[in-house]
Amino acid sequence: AQSVAQPEDQVNVAEGNPLTVKCTYSVSGNPYLFWYVQYPNRGLQFLLKYITGDNLVKGSYGFEAEFNKSQTSFHLKKPSALVSDSALYFCAVRGSSSNTGKLIFGQGTTLQVKP
């Protein structure tokens, strides 16, 4: 069965410091991995994805994520956090063999960036 784990309910960082939001997954076959961000009272916005190729993927707003097959992880990173990055972040996965597009989401991690 497919699953996603985000081990931290909340991550606190100071503005200007690097941030990491962790994600591990379990899926049959090769994974398609996604990160989404949700601001208060808004829908989810797509940040970046890993499909194949380079393990380091770059996305919107200066975010990047590193795919690590051996550790089944896809951690979200940013070199220098902004207060405006404070939001709820979701990792999601689907198996490449899935023909329905069904995404499994993690439980979400709240990122709090303090000035």
Added chain:
Amino acid sequence: DTAVSQTPKYLVTQMGNDKSIKCEQNLGHDTMYWYKQDSKKFLKIMFSYNNKELIINETVPNRFSPKSPDKAHLNLHINSLELGDSAVYFCASSLRDGEGYEQYFGPGTRLTVT
């Protein structure tokens, strides 16, 4: 030029009532989804349609019935509303393929059942 839109944004109703939520996308996608986000922000897929064909139907009570009149629209009708149906419902769309296209989400409909 809203990509995925939902109406209404807020819906407050009493137990036992029937209500509908509408979703429209202008992205030219062929697949649409309904998700439910509970009070703990957990997000779970309910249904998905591809070109008006139901392709995902998770374990959802029969009181929930999706309808897709065309590939740009996906509506959700809920009969005999219960307190536990209170949640935020998100519509999303994507291209269906083997390449892992991302899904685009609407702004959500906050349903409150009293």
